[in-house]
Amino acid sequence: MSNILKEIRKKHSLTQTELAENLGITRSAIAQIESGKNNISLEVAKKASELFGITVDDLVNNDYSxxxxxxxxxxxGKLTDDFYDSYYMMLTTINLNIDQIEVAKHTISRFAEDKKLNARFDNYERAAKIFNYEVLKSQFQDVKSNEKLNSKTIDNFSKAVNKVLFAVLTDLYDITSFEYKSLQYFYNKE
Structure with a gap:
């Protein structure tokens, strides 16, 4: 529920105060609903449904997606362009990027093992340390249904995970391109 109200606010570019005014409740009531401390009342859900063109079921059901x-x-019935800026897509992208990091690390290890090379994770290790990636990843995955994540936290997770993903992909590029002499081939081609 809390993320659904956040999505409505994001979609309509509303502050908590503006949404509260539209729904006839206080800003603190919105904050408590968004933080998961309180549930939305049926009366407020009906009003939000009418104002924003969604169903009461969407507001009270836990089917976030x-x-x-x-x-x-x-x-x-088509998705609007701003869907890709939604919290839902940001959370989905963070999860996907975490998976991609793990796959890249595994690929580097397997490639190095197959080619009898030393698997090096220099860029990944540096970025993981700078962004405290393992702790961050654990915190992100432990938050129950991501209900306690606010937009600032989501943005911070997203930026850190993107930097670490770039770093590990650089490591992957380094180990494979040097082994196959890809750079020499690329710069020596006519």
């Missing part, structure tokens, strides 16, 4: 798709659909 379905609600987000409903929030970001236009009249013809």
């Amino acid at each position: 379905n609600a987000v798709f409903n929030i970001y659909q236009n009249e013809s």
Whole structure:
């Protein structure tokens, strides 16, 4: 529920105060709903449903992904461009990038083992240390349903994970391109 209200606010570029005014409740009530401390009342859910064109079920049901798709659909049923800036997509992208980091690390290890090379993770290790990646990843994955994540935390996770992903992909590039002499081939071709 808390993320659904955040999505509505993001979609309509509203502050907590502005959303509260539209719904006839206090800003602190919105903050408590968004933090998961309180649930939305049926009366407020009905009003939000009318104002923002979503169903009461989307507001009170815990099917976050379905609600987000409903929030970001236009009249013809297609997703609007701003869907890709939604918290849902940001969370999905963070999870995907964490998976990509783990796959790249595994690929480097396997490649090095197969070619009898020393697996080096210099860029990854440096970035992981700078961004405290392992702790960050653990915190991100431990937050129950990501309900306690606010937009600033999501942005910070996203930036850190993107930097670490870039670093590990650089390591992957380094070990494979040097082994196959790809750089020499690229710069010596006519």
